[in-house]
Amino acid sequence: MAIAAPTYAAVVARAEGELKWLSIEQGITYENSTALVPRAGPEVVTCYGFGTKADRSPIVSVIDDWCGKVIGTSVSNGQTVWARYNYGTFTVLVSAQAINGGNWVIDGNCNRLLRLPVDGCNTGGVNGKQGGYETDLYGQWRTDPGSGGSDV
Numbered sequence: 001m002a003i004a005a006p007t008y009a010a011v012v013a014r015a016e017g018e019l020k021w022l023s024i025e026q027g028i029t030y031e032n033s034t035a036l037v038p039r040a041g042p043e044v045v046t047c048y049g050f051g052t053k054a055d056r057s058p059i060v061s062v063i064d065d066w067c068g069k070v071i072g073t074s075v076s077n078g079q080t081v082w083a084r085y086n087y088g089t090f091t092v093l094v095s096a097q098a099i100n101g102g103n104w105v106i107d108g109n110c111n112r113l114l115r116l117p118v119d120g121c122n123t124g125g126v127n128g129k130q131g132g133y134e135t136d137l138y139g140q141w142r143t144d145p146g147s148g149g150s151d152v
Contacts (some may be wrong), residue, residue, distance in 0.1 A: 019058050019087065025064075026083035043113070047121030047132040054090050054145035056126040059118050062092040063143065067110035070096070075139070076103045084146075092131075093144040102138020113141040 002099045005033055014117035093112055094104055101146040117132030133142040 023086040045120045048130045052145045052147045073106045081089040087147045091146045096141045097140045
């Protein structure tokens with residue numbers, strides 16, 4: 001049974017011309033838990049190739065902010081740690097999920113893994129990023145722009 005515990009935060013101050021998120025939803029979903037083991041395996045990137053398009057800059061800002069908050073967090077098999085940043089006209093969902101019996105601690109690879117689908121997909125420039133996910137043996141890292149309350 002999955003249990004989600006969302007939390008919310010809002011950002012009200014913005015420098016003129018600076019694109020900043022309006023709110024953040026985040027949570028941890030638990031499926032089950034076991035002992036910690038290192039993550040391993042080849043890194044495979046899957047591109048969405050459809051849905052909401054966003055510029056690279058705000059997506060990277062979300063990745064950097066979220067990773068700075070979750071480094072050191074333990075993720076158990078079946079658990080997903082996530083946040084959705086709301087820019088008003090679009091959102092960016094980022095998540096880390098333990099899969100295949102894996103249990104690990106989010107480390108400095110967080111930024112790198114979440115950027116793989118940003119920089120490896122929609123490679124025609126820095127605009128029009130649609131995200132995707134990276135999967136390795138024990139983890140899946142998702143970066144997903146969305147709109148209208150949807151992650152598509």
